[in-house]
Amino acid sequence: MSTVTQHRLPVPKLLARRVGRALAEFTMIRPGDRILLALSGGKDSWSLLELLREWQAHSPIPFALGVATVDPMSPEYDPAPLRAAVEARGLPYYLERQDIYGRAQQHLGRPSYCSFCARMRRGVLYACARREGYNVLALGQHLDDLAESFFMSLFYNGELRTMKVHYRVREGDLRVIRPLAYCRERQTRDFAEATGLPVIPENCPACFAHPTERAYVKTLLAQQEARDPRLFRQLRRAMLPLMARGLPQLDEGWT
Numbered sequence: 351m352s353t354v355t356q357h358r359l360p361v362p363k364l365l366a367r368r369v370g371r372a373l374a375e376f377t378m379i380r381p382g383d384r385i386l387l388a389l390s391g392g393k394d395s396w397s398l399l400e401l402l403r404e405w406q407a408h409s410p411i412p413f414a415l416g417v418a419t420v421d422p423m424s425p426e427y428d429p430a431p432l433r434a435a436v437e438a439r440g441l442p443y444y445l446e447r448q449d450i451y452g453r454a455q456q457h458l459g460r461p462s463y464c465s466f467c468a469r470m471r472r473g474v475l476y477a478c479a480r481r482e483g484y485n486v487l488a489l490g491q492h493l494d495d496l497a498e499s500f501f502m503s504l505f506y507n508g509e510l511r512t513m514k515v516h517y518r519v520r521e522g523d524l525r526v527i528r529p530l531a532y533c534r535e536r537q538t539r540d541f542a543e544a545t546g547l548p549v550i551p552e553n554c555p556a557c558f559a560h561p562t563e564r565a566y567v568k569t570l571l572a573q574q575e576a577r578d579p580r581l582f583r584q585l586r587r588a589m590l591p592l593m594a595r596g597l598p599q600l601d602e603g604w605t
């Protein structure tokens with residue numbers, strides 16, 4: 351185990367508080383959980399990694415933490431530097447190579463290739479968690495992501511939906527958590543920049559085209575927030591029942 355293990359980056363209080371609040375309100379972590387954090391190497395999952403390390407050091411709830419990256423084998427994405435950075439933090443690291451890029455290219459022209467890649471990646475992460483004995487998968491989506499998904503779902507599918515923040519997968523053996531659900535994207539960006547987290551660029555194997563709908567919704571939300579700074583507070587309140595869908599019950603037995 352590396353000597354760098356004990357060194358944790360200073361986490362801003364507000365960011366830590368928001369993560370703590372989400373973890374508590376949705377009972378995301380249970381004693382003895384083995385959490386596999388999905389690290390793309392972007393600012394969000396890197397921030398989540400540091401926040402969970404901090405939480406692990408101070409929380410009365412004991413849990414284990416490991417880290418996995420899916421390498422979709424796209425020429426734009428090189429996760430090679432991640433292993434050393436994670437292992438220097440004393441955490442187990444799994445690099446899962448799968449030719450998602452090649453398979454996604456066969457799906458070019460489909461409007462849903464982005465979700466195709468995300469689904470493939472998710473399958474790889476579940477398989478890694480099961481193989482290595484983890485029971486929880488932690489993902490780095492934040493409040494901005496949830497709000498964008500909410501409006502995309504509303505505008506393009508006519509549904510009131512967003513990403514769930516804590517749920518059990520269909521097979522029943524894994525739980526998925528999104529501890530950054532109350533955090534803003536600018537907070538993870540600022541944190542990553544201020545602490546010099548080793549962020550790697552380009553993590554989407556489907557970068558042959560940009561998800562324009564998401565960019566449009568992002569701009570729309572930024573314009574509305576400029577008019578009313580309370581926007582995301584209101585959105586969080588409005589989305590709460592949707593975020594909490596499928597919340598595992600405390601008495602159902604935890605895996």
Ligand SMILES: Nc1ncnc2c1ncn2[C@@H]1O[C@H](COP(=O)(O)OP(=O)(O)OP(=O)(O)O)[C@@H](O)[C@H]1O
Pocket residue numbers: 387388389390391392393394395396418419420421422471488489490491495553554
């Ligand atoms: N290649 C990957 N390997 C492992 N986990 C991934 C990978 N790509 C994405 N994820 C996980 O899915 C989450 C959402 O992915 P998305 O592509 O939307 O990333 P993002 O919003 O740019 O976040 P990040 O800054 O962490 O890349 C990430 O925060 C991360 O937890």
